[in-house]
Amino acid sequence: MPDLPLPDHHYRIAVRELCAFTAKSGDLDLRFTPAPTALEGIAGHGKVTGRRDGTSYESEILLKSHYQNLQVCGRADGFDTKARRLEEIKTFKGRLDRQSPAQRALHWAQARIYGWLLCEARGLESLDIALVYFDIDSERETLFTEHWSAVDLRDFFEAQCRLFMAWALLEAAHRRERDAALQALAFSHPQFRAGQRELAEAVYRATTKGRVLLAQAPTGIGKTVGTIFPALKAMPGQRIDKLFYLSAKTSGRQLALDALRELRDEGRASLRVLEMVAREKSCENPGSACHGDACPLASGFYDRLPQARADALAEPSQLLDQESVRSVALVHGICPYYLSQELARWVDVVVGDYNYFFDFGGLLRALTQANEWRVALLVDEAHNLMDRARGMFSATLSPEALKLAAQSSTADAAPRVKKALASVKRQWSALNKAQVGDYAVHEAFPSSLLNALTQCVQSIGEHFADHPDTLDADVHGFQMEVLQVLRLLENFGDHSLIDMQRSKALHAKAGETDISVRNIVPAPYLAERWADVHAATLFSATLQPMAFHADLLGLPERHATLEVGSPFRAEQLAVHVARHISTRYAHRAASIEPVVRLMAAQFAARRGNYLAFFSSYEYLEQVADALSRDHPQIPLWRQSRRMAEAQQREFLGQFTESSQGIGFAVLGGAFAEGIDLPGRRLIGAFLATLGLPQLNPVNEQISERMNQLFAGKGYDYTYLFPGLQKVVQAAGRVIRTPQDEGVIHLMDDRFSRAQVRALLPAWWEHSGVVSAMERR
Known part of the structure; x- marks a missing residue:
């Protein structure tokens, strides 16, 4: 709660989190009902409180109390002063009688604790406590009421606190030890690299001042440890509860874990670090539903959780990466994925994907809001955040999703679901027939289809609530698509488009369309995330122009910026512009021969390992085939579509200190950023593209909307800036250390334009002419 900081020997916890610790029991069970969205929940609360007598009803009552050194705080949903009844409001969808006894017990625990907090604050001797369940779809209320004396409520409150107290004392002691260790923390290397200290100082200033920092720093200076170290150092003085390190790729998360492992060694291992991974990568029983009847690791989950949680956090030298969490979980016979979600409450640093904080329902953001943590955020490779958001x-x-749902066994067995899906199909088909052309933009979502979709998800939800043990993957998949659309329509604005385009799916029938709610400016959503944290640093080697990223990422007006100069010398990198080549789509066939000739000449002049980047797999294959035909003596390796991680490792494994060859890759793909091939492992790169997004109706609509929102910058914001950013990222694979030397060939005449060159790194030394080698 907003309050003065507690003394170091005190511990503060929200009512919801206290009850989650003390009152959860039994199985992990995700069968109950589809949960309302956050906005639906807020609206539902508003409808319930709006029905009450405004002269005697209070809502959102801020309450807190102490038990020994523990402070418990929260907001009670509502209190009727005339009836002397406190209400805990819960919104739901589906059938209430499907709710598990454990879930009901948890809700009662929360209501009773709020009851005591209110009795203590108001001097009440007794009161009624009501659980108010509000059905989002029918708008019906169901009330369960108990009468309690203040004495009994106090006893209940103190019993819950005693259950938590031993843990709270351990947590408070850990916090003191952690802060002392961080204050004494030394940098994990003998000295800072060039530019690294400047970055670290800026991160420290932003974190101590509670600001958002946008920092561009070149590849190779050690951005990972250069941001983590100062953020950790700032934590004690700013009473920061958690540090979240978020990245778009596995490689970035691994670098963070390695840096934190080194820093923990320096800090006497007083720092709890958790790696969070996606459910599909940590599920031990793929295909099983998450409840005790289907998965043994869900059975009795909350009964075995306390000991598993204690064991996971007991070993100070253990970094809680995926394997460590899995090991602890399986010893106790519980789900590793959901154990990691529980551990997120009690660690100091979490390393995970962007979605854990930025996405709808992101766990880390939800916990931050529920506990009102002071959080510092580090966003790695922040140039990726726009597309991910x-x-x-x-x-x-x-x-195709509708078709699979309509053909499912559920539709055959459930007439109401079949009827609802058929209604959606009719409305959708009518829109398909009315559409002229392959692509159309709508100012609002078609109301007839929207009504059918709303009724459809209600019918599906009711069916699954009635049959919780028979979840149909095809029907559930369509349900999730529709729920996401409905959620986005709640916040629809000029930051997004509603469009329909002819489906290109393999089995699509003529005239069928995909319907999208397409976000193009994530700023309004992301601005809410920056407001939730104490401080944030977004960093990358490619954040130019910074105003472009600030606009689209919704950074606060008073955000700070930093551009760290390159530690590399122009002599380390020869940059050539091939003005005689055009890789525009219309000229692509004609470009193949000169591109191959240039690549072969460079390889002959300096044998070693190169990466060649292309705009598409089709173009890549055409050039690779031509090079293989005309110069069979040059070894080459090709990136293929949908490469698994093992195949990616195999591809990179061919780049050794002694190997020679050219690796063909797609710009913007797995090998265009986040890989490290220093020294002789990579001595050059060929860029046969400007990286500009494809010219198509969708991008043209995005460009038009960008023109409207950002004063005529549509082309730059849609095409030029994103494209050149990918080029610089890919080229950045060549020079990784102060000892590296290499060459880059920018194979398109447009690279010679002043507007384009201004977006390339200043330390690159462009030849400005076409060399003799390039004209051979």
């Missing part, structure tokens, strides 16, 4: 706040309905 667009994906988080977009949704597409596909005819």
Whole structure:
């Protein structure tokens, strides 16, 4: 709660989190009902309180109390002063009689604790306590009421506190030890690299002043440890509860874990670090539903959780990476994925994907809000956040998903679901027939289809609530698509588009369309996330122009910026612009021969390992085939579509200190950033593209909207800036250390334009002419 900091020997906890610790028991069970969205929940609370007598009803009552050194705080949903009844409001969908006894017990525990906090604050001797369940779909209320004396409520409150107290004392002691260790923490290397100290000082200033920092720092200076170390050092003085290190890729998370492992050694291992991984990567029983009847690791989960949690956090030298969490979980016979979610409450640093904080329902953001933690955020490779956020706040309905749902066994067995799906199909087909052309933009979501979708998800939800043990993957998949669309429509604005385009799916019928709510400017959503944290640093080697990123990422007006100069010398990198080559789509066939000739000449002039980047797999294959045909003596390796992680490692494994060859890759793919091939492992790169997004109706609509929102910058914001950013990222694979030397060939005449060159790193020394080698 907003309050003065507690003394170091005190511990503060929210009512919800206290009850989650003390009152949860039994199985992990995710069968109850589809949960309302956050906005639906807020609206539901508002409808319940709006029905009450405004002269005698109070809502959102801020309460707190102490038990020994523990402070418990929260907001009671409502209190009727005339009836002397405190209400705990819960919104739901589906059938209330499907709720598990354990879930009901948890809700009662929360209500009773609020009851005592209110009795103590108001001097009440007794009161009624009501659980108010509000059905989002029918808008019906169901009340369960108990009468309690203040004495009995106090006893209940103190009993819960005693259950938590031993843990609270351990947590308070850990916090003191952690802060002392961080104050004494030394840098994990003998000295800072060039530029690294400047970055570290800026991160420390931003974290201590509670600001958002946008920092561009070149590849190779050690950005990972250069941001983590100062953020950790700032934690004690700012009473920061948690540090979240978020990255878009596994490689970035691994670098963070390695840096934290070194820093923990320096800090006498007083820092709890947790790696969070996706459910599909940590599930021990893929295909099983998450409840005790289907998965043994869900059975009795909350009964075995306390000992598993204690064991996981008891070993101070253990960094809680995926394998460590899995090991502890399986010893206690519980789910590793959900154990990691529980551990997130009690660690100091979490390393995970962007979605854990930025996405709808992101766990880390939800915990931050529930506990009102002071959080410092580090966003690695922040140039990726725009596209990732667009994906988080977009949704597409596909005819294939509807088709699979309609053909499912559930539709055959459940007439109401079959009827609802048929209604959706009719409305969708009518829109398909009315559409002229392959692509159309709508100012609002078509109301007839929206009504059918709303009724459909209600019918599906009711069916699953009635049959919780028979979850149909095809129907559930369509349900999730629709729920995401409905959630996005609650916040629809000029930051997004509603469009329909002819489906390109393999089995799509003529005239079928995909319908999308397509976010193009994630700023309004992300601005709420920056407001939730004490401080944030977004860093990358490619954040130019910074105003572009600030606009689209919704950074606060008073955010700070930093551009760290390169530690590399122009002599380390020869940059050539091939003005005689055009890789525009219309000229692509004609470009293959000169591109191959240039690559072969460079390889002959200096044998070693190179990466060649292309705009598409098709173009990559055409050039690779031509090089293989005309110069069979040059070894080459090709990136393929949908490479698994093992295949990616195999591809990179061919780049050794002694090997020679050219690796063909797609710009913006797995090998265009986040890989480290220093020294002789990589001595050059060929860029046969400007990286500009494809010219198509969707991008043209995005460009038009960007023009409207950002004063005519549509082309730059849609095409030029994102494209050149990918080019610089890919080229950045060549020079990784102060000892590296290499060459880059920018194979397109447009690289010679002043507007384009201004977006390339200043330390690059462009030849400005076409060399003799390039003209051979």
